[in-house]
Amino acid sequence: MQPTISSEQAKRxxxxxxxxxxxxxFPPGYKLTEIVFPNESCTDSSDNDTGQIRVGITYWVDGPDRAHNNAYYENLKRWWHNNGWxxxxxxxxxxxxxxAHNDDGYLMSLTGTVTGPVxxxxxxGASSPCVWPNGTPERRS
Structure with a gap:
C-alpha cells in the first residue's frame, strides 16, 4: 500500500x-453554493472497505441565465480539453x-436539473482518486 496525498490536500x-x-x-456574477455530501469510502474489487476515501466537492451554480446553459457547457468542455481532461x-x-477525468484520477461533472421546480x-463538482485520510496507509485491525 503506497502513500497518497492527504484528504485535506485532495480537498484543496x-x-x-x-x-x-x-x-x-460561467459569466461574471455567478455564485457557487456548496452542496454538502460526505466523503465516499473506497472499496476493493471484492467490495471491501479499503480505509481510503474519495474526496468530493459539488456546488450549485447560481446567477447565470439558464437559457445559456449550452454555452456554459461548451465553455467547460473547452476548458477540459485545454487542461488535459x-x-x-x-x-x-x-x-x-x-x-470528464484527468490523468491524476480526478473526475469532474456538470449537471443540469431536468425535473422538479427549477x-x-x-x-x-469534482472528486479525487482514493486517498488515505492522512496520506499514509493505515493499519487494519
Missing part, C-alpha cells in the same frame, strides 16, 4: 479545480450531464 485540489473551471465557464460521459443534449439549475 478539487475545490481549486472546480473554481478554475467555473471561472472559465478527457470527456468520459456526454449526455448533455438529452439528460444534461457530462463528466429546471436547468446547474451543479458542478
Amino acid at each position: 485540489i478539487t475545490v481549486n479545480t472546480v473554481h478554475s473551471a467555473a471561472t472559465a465557464s 478527457t470527456v468520459e460521459t456526454d449526455t448533455w443534449s438529452g439528460k444534461q450531464f457530462a463528466n 429546471l436547468g439549475r446547474l451543479s458542478i
Whole structure:
C-alpha cells in the first residue's frame, strides 16, 4: 500500500479545480453554493472497505441565465480539453450531464436539473482518486 496525498490536500485540489473551471465557464456574477455530501469510502474489487476515501466537492451554480446553459457547457468542455481532461460521459443534449477525468484520477461533472421546480439549475463538482485520510496507509485491525 503506497502513500497518497492527504484528504485535506485532495480537498484543496478539487475545490481549486472546480473554481478554475467555473471561472472559465460561467459569466461574471455567478455564485457557487456548496452542496454538502460526505466523503465516499473506497472499496476493493471484492467490495471491501479499503480505509481510503474519495474526496468530493459539488456546488450549485447560481446567477447565470439558464437559457445559456449550452454555452456554459461548451465553455467547460473547452476548458477540459485545454487542461488535459478527457470527456468520459456526454449526455448533455438529452439528460444534461457530462463528466470528464484527468490523468491524476480526478473526475469532474456538470449537471443540469431536468425535473422538479427549477429546471436547468446547474451543479458542478469534482472528486479525487482514493486517498488515505492522512496520506499514509493505515493499519487494519
